[in-house]
Amino acid sequence: MQAPGKDRQVWIYNHMVRIREFEERVKRTFVDHPGVIRGHAHLADGAEASIVGALATRREDDLVVPTYRCHGYPLVLGTSPRGVMAEIYQRRDGICKGFGGSMHLADPAHHFPGASGIVGQSIAHAAGAAYAAQVKKTGQVVYSFFGDGSSKQGAFYETLNLAAVWKLPVVFILENNFYQAYTHISLEDANFAAGDPLSQKAKAFSIPGVTVDGTDPLKVYEAVGTAVERARAGQGPSLIESQFYRLSPHGNAITVPPVPTQFQEHEAIEVYGRKAEFQAAKANDPIPKFRAALIQQGALSDASAKKIEDAAQAEIEDAVQFALASPLPAPEDALKYVWA
Amino acid sequence: MQAPGKDRQVWIYNHMVRIREFEERVKRTFVDHPGVIRGHAHLADGAEASIVGALATRREDDLVVPTYRCHGYPLVLGTSPRGVMAEIYQRRDGICKGFGGSMHLADPAHHFPGASGIVGQSIAHAAGAAYAAQVKKTGQVVYSFFGDGSSKQGAFYETLNLAAVWKLPVVFILENNFYQAYTHISLEDANFAAGDPLSQKAKAFSIPGVTVDGTDPLKVYEAVGTAVERARAGQGPSLIESQFYRLSPHGNAITVPPVPTQFQEHEAIEVYGRKAEFQAAKANDPIPKFRAALIQQGALSDASAKKIEDAAQAEIEDAVQFALASPLPAPEDALKYVWA
Amino acid sequence: MAREMMFGEAIATAIMEEMQRDSDVVFYGQNMAMTERDPYVKKFGHDRVRLTPISETAELGIAVGAAMMGLRPIVELYMAEFMLVAFDEVVNEAPRLRYMSGGQVKVPCVFKAGFGFAAGWAGQHSNCIYHMIMGIPGLKVAIPSTSADAKGLMKSAIRDNNPVVYLHHYMLSLDKGEVPDGDHLVPFGVADVKRAGTDVTIVATAWMVKKSLAAAELLAKDGISVEVVDPRTLAPLDTKTIIESVKKTGRLVLVDQAPRHASAAIIIAGEVAEHAFPYLKAPVKLVTALDTSVPYSETMERYVLPDEDKIAQAVKSVMAAKTAKA
Amino acid sequence: MAREMMFGEAIATAIMEEMQRDSDVVFYGQNMAMTERDPYVKKFGHDRVRLTPISETAELGIAVGAAMMGLRPIVELYMAEFMLVAFDEVVNEAPRLRYMSGGQVKVPCVFKAGFGFAAGWAGQHSNCIYHMIMGIPGLKVAIPSTSADAKGLMKSAIRDNNPVVYLHHYMLSLDKGEVPDGDHLVPFGVADVKRAGTDVTIVATAWMVKKSLAAAELLAKDGISVEVVDPRTLAPLDTKTIIESVKKTGRLVLVDQAPRHASAAIIIAGEVAEHAFPYLKAPVKLVTALDTSVPYSETMERYVLPDEDKIAQAVKSVMAAKTAKA
Numbered sequence A, B: 001m002q003a004p005g006k007d008r009q010v011w012i013y014n015h016m017v018r019i020r021e022f023e024e025r026v027k028r029t030f031v032d033h034p035g036v037i038r039g040h041a042h043l044a045d046g047a048e049a050s051i052v053g054a055l056a057t058r059r060e061d062d063l064v065v066p067t068y069r070c071h072g073y074p075l076v077l078g079t080s081p082r083g084v085m086a087e088i089y090q091r092r093d094g095i096c097k098g099f100g101g102s103m104h105l106a107d108p109a110h111h112f113p114g115a116s117g118i119v120g121q122s123i124a125h126a127a128g129a130a131y132a133a134q135v136k137k138t139g140q141v142v143y144s145f146f147g148d149g150s151s152k153q154g155a156f157y158e159t160l161n162l163a164a165v166w167k168l169p170v171v172f173i174l175e176n177n178f179y180q181a182y183t184h185i186s187l188e189d190a191n192f193a194a195g196d197p198l199s200q201k202a203k204a205f206s207i208p209g210v211t212v213d214g215t216d217p218l219k220v221y222e223a224v225g226t227a228v229e230r231a232r233a234g235q236g237p238s239l240i241e242s243q244f245y246r247l248s249p250h251g252n253a254i255t256v257p258p259v260p261t262q263f264q265e266h267e268a269i270e271v272y273g274r275k276a277e278f279q280a281a282k283a284n285d286p287i288p289k290f291r292a293a294l295i296q297q298g299a300l301s302d303a304s305a306k307k308i309e310d311a312a313q314a315e316i317e318d319a320v321q322f323a324l325a326s327p328l329p330a331p332e333d334a335l336k337y338v339w340a
Numbered sequence C, D: 001m002a003r004e005m006m007f008g009e010a011i012a013t014a015i016m017e018e019m020q021r022d023s024d025v026v027f028y029g030q031n032m033a034m035t036e037r038d039p040y041v042k043k044f045g046h047d048r049v050r051l052t053p054i055s056e057t058a059e060l061g062i063a064v065g066a067a068m069m070g071l072r073p074i075v076e077l078y079m080a081e082f083m084l085v086a087f088d089e090v091v092n093e094a095p096r097l098r099y100m101s102g103g104q105v106k107v108p109c110v111f112k113a114g115f116g117f118a119a120g121w122a123g124q125h126s127n128c129i130y131h132m133i134m135g136i137p138g139l140k141v142a143i144p145s146t147s148a149d150a151k152g153l154m155k156s157a158i159r160d161n162n163p164v165v166y167l168h169h170y171m172l173s174l175d176k177g178e179v180p181d182g183d184h185l186v187p188f189g190v191a192d193v194k195r196a197g198t199d200v201t202i203v204a205t206a207w208m209v210k211k212s213l214a215a216a217e218l219l220a221k222d223g224i225s226v227e228v229v230d231p232r233t234l235a236p237l238d239t240k241t242i243i244e245s246v247k248k249t250g251r252l253v254l255v256d257q258a259p260r261h262a263s264a265a266i267i268i269a270g271e272v273a274e275h276a277f278p279y280l281k282a283p284v285k286l287v288t289a290l291d292t293s294v295p296y297s298e299t300m301e302r303y304v305l306p307d308e309d310k311i312a313q314a315v316k317s318v319m320a321a322k323t324a325k326a
């Protein structure tokens, strides 16, 4: 796949900034409006380069199947941040009408069939969507995003083998942010513990396996783009390990109501006391890094960057206000949508 | 591990012959005594070199965890063929008192904790036994046997990763007989379909992976022996792919009572019409092959071989008679053993 | 027009006809579609008819994903218990994704599985798991007892826009019965009175319908008139027809191949306790498997499972309990 | 001696004490034992206290294998629904291996899991799965509602020679209660009357006990005397105590956080229909979740789940149905 031109790179930067702004506002909601977000919310800050770099390779009808950590993708696919925020805020105008919440977003009209909160299962759903595309000969490719921790769930292995045997048009993007909830990957992944990349798991299925720097959207673009071309050509799936650091903790702290919940410190510090690790990750934040690169190559000026950032801020502020103003669902609505 | 001496090789041959004789009598039971064996029985003919070559490396308290295809192993571990046959014949004197049957043998007194009929699950049970050995510091190694088909079940992958991370004293022996029930492996394994060995799956866990000719007990002995030494030394698990051909079909045909059940032709012929493949496997039968090798190197004479074969025949005939004479369990016995 | 068919054949016919009718219907599973001689492969090709590895989680998860994108997958599972290694897909994915999306998607798929292998398959292959899934909102459960229902329920299952677990009893596979040709659809949630009677109602499913009918035959000789009601689907459950029957007979025996607290029978008994209490002339009576796993030996297996005699005895006992009310 | 403890603390105390008492007890799961500062690791070391990857099938299967070889593993599962990806181990391995071996092995292990996350965890994390497992021969199910029971049942679970699913309700985690020191064992299969009363029996478990007690308090003001029975274990189920209570009150309301046909309530109602029918002055009444998945928004979640008011209303309705018998 051809490298993205300057405009497309700016497009990438724009979406990275929008996702970051969105996630920061979600996080702030726990402080500004306690109780408005319930259950468990998971943020994508740190993942922006990986998400947008990957999705920049999409054909417009390609499908995206993420996990419960799913706020970022729909923003790139064209879903209005209003609908996403309203959903997270339990509102009637949420994209899932308040039925799903942060972990279970869905926007099939924008090529996002839906997310599962159970680790590993969405990998199989993604392969199923790819099977549908294959049978119906739509030429679509499915982007399956999931975490490093999920790659220890049976569903991951079973699905990759089957996808390889059936040569399904799917790209498996393993987002290695080095943590599964509070556990550092060194404690639970045999490849990592042995000093090997997680992309080596691809060998179990004789499919291509590549590890890429997930803080650089162009590197992600290249690796995913190659895999997408392969998938679209009927040659089957690939496994891309995209390495980046999650900049927020796993999710808001788990407390029992009415005890208020908020985001704590990142597990690197909170659990392991590894401040240096976290500082290094902060210093390697993909957003200022890409901004600097774009400015350096002249794709972006300080002013145009600022414009993008301001616009994102305004857009997400609007989403917050929209969501706060949206009514809660009527109690009896709960009886809808059980049966099709 | 040192290569087995001549006596030990004769020991291996003896057990190979005993297993073969046993399985042939089980098979004949469907003809000689219809209805005596119920449900589904799976035979190990063709697997003898692999089973006995592997188990010849055991320390006497090492544990063995096979699948539902489990008649062969206990015969090597010291379980009386009487008890095994009586179990398969649903008798009160069966090792499981008629509760388990062919698929669910168990003889913990002889280091065989029990078999599961659900594909893949026993792999996790084996790792659990290894965990117990590790915690209790018994120095035991666990031999986990399972099929090529089972290596597509989530339990396989999850367990191998965990066993690697915990450095459990377990050796995973993937018995690749090229079929899972009626399905040829080329239709369902991504490694095989790509021309790669199944032992390559070990790369997903950064553990040693070796493919070995499972029709040669000495090659199996060497590969498994190395893995056992590694496991006992605290260095963790290995994956051995032992390739051999199952000489009988998957199991007796599945029919609804009172329609009688029997063994049909091997799937290579029955399903795929591949007579040559089956003939080649027959020509490569591990038992005459090893017999010839032992005779050639002078470990065995024709007469001593004949003695072994006659003794096996007599022993298994005795087991058949014992089992036929054993009473069926009392109906009310069914209420026993639900709770410990 | 109708034609005599074996139970298993009736299911296959339904699948064939629906695949012919609707090109979105696909069919896959282990140990099927292995060669070009396979009848489904011959007719519909390898895109729509496929073989899978022993990977139930992937198989069911792929069905869910494919269904969300407009296919109507049927997954062949052979034995219901194999779903347990992938139970999250059955219980927590297929029936929940539509609801969680606020109605944006639907998940039309059929999980087809044999069950109740009461022929020496022992502890892990002979069980009944319907009690686990008959109360999951968003999931339907079909459980035919005749060839006609087998065909009609499979067709309805395939056309349903919700996930359906279709359970066919192994011991009925070779049983023959008249099956209407063509578009014979058995609606979900409509029980069928397999035998009309006036003294006692028996509610049973699948193989237990056959055994209950045999018991009813025996009891008729003793002058006891038994009505046998077959819910045909456990979700939705046609409580109404059951209650109507109880209103008429005033007595209820529930027959189930599963142990007591793992049965559909006890759940139906609970419904009756709430909604048909005033009509009962005697306490309801359950005939279920004993509280054990299923043993291998035939002597013990028979002892554990319900049969004609146990059913007949239970019916007699509720007949005897004439004025049991306080 | 006793001391006030939070529910979660009581469970931890039980595990700590049992690990101290018996070196065969091991404890592992995801996101625990991550550092040397972990209190269990500190006390018992990394052999007996371990972290696992997100691999429930391996985690539970390893427990089964280790239990067969003499350990007593406790697996921390956090949320009961995570067992569904490994349900074969819960239903078809742990409880069956002893039986299939003809009593040669035992499988003493504890699967510890929170459940009922009725706090916006939505469709896949808020459910109750006990109805699936309370009828599996060979498997026990503990479900405490107080700190004292939480400790006592955990200790009994660990000492039990059978596999036990130990379910603790998320919403009770921070609730405080008196807990006896030391060897406080709550036996399995013994229900506890949490409040004595004479007019109506309520049977409820876990969080629903708390809600039922609150409802009983409200009803007392209206002069209705409610007895609240908490089975404490669903397998074995103490039907006897429930029936004794029904004999006394003649009226029964069953409260359950799960939807109707996925509830323990309806199973208990079935038992009562068979065994306590003559003592009932009115039909039993179920108060369960509505037949939906659990929605995310609080307005809808509240609407779906049982609460004090719904319970109180149900009690009043069975009080009103004085002579409902035909």
Ligand SMILES: Cc1ncc(C[n+]2csc(CCOP(=O)(O)OP(=O)(O)O)c2C)c(N)n1
Residues within 6 Å of the ligand: A042, A069, A117, A118, A119, A146, A147, A148, A149, A150, A151, A175, A177, A179, A180, A181, A246, A250, D030, D054, D056, D082, D085
């Ligand atoms: C089967 C299952 N087990 C456990 C969980 C609890 N859980 C939710 S998210 C999570 C961590 C997943 O980590 P990873 O896959 O690395 O994704 P990340 O959160 O880092 O994006 C866990 C353990 C779950 N949802 N499902």
Ligand SMILES: Cc1ncc(C[n+]2csc(CCOP(=O)(O)OP(=O)(O)O)c2C)c(N)n1
Residues within 6 Å of the ligand: B042, B069, B117, B118, B119, B146, B147, B148, B149, B150, B151, B175, B177, B179, B180, B181, B246, B250, C030, C054, C056, C082, C085
């Ligand atoms: C989870 C599960 N799915 C399906 C089955 C049905 N089944 C029993 S044996 C078998 C084939 C296993 O093949 P393999 O692992 O290669 O072992 P082999 O029989 O060749 O020794 C299958 C599919 C099962 N027992 N469990």
Ligand SMILES: [Mg+2]
Residues within 6 Å of the ligand: A147, A148, A149, A175, A176, A177, A178, A179, A180, A181
């Ligand atoms: Mg992660």
Ligand SMILES: [Mg+2]
Residues within 6 Å of the ligand: B147, B148, B149, B175, B176, B177, B178, B179, B180, B181
């Ligand atoms: Mg095989």
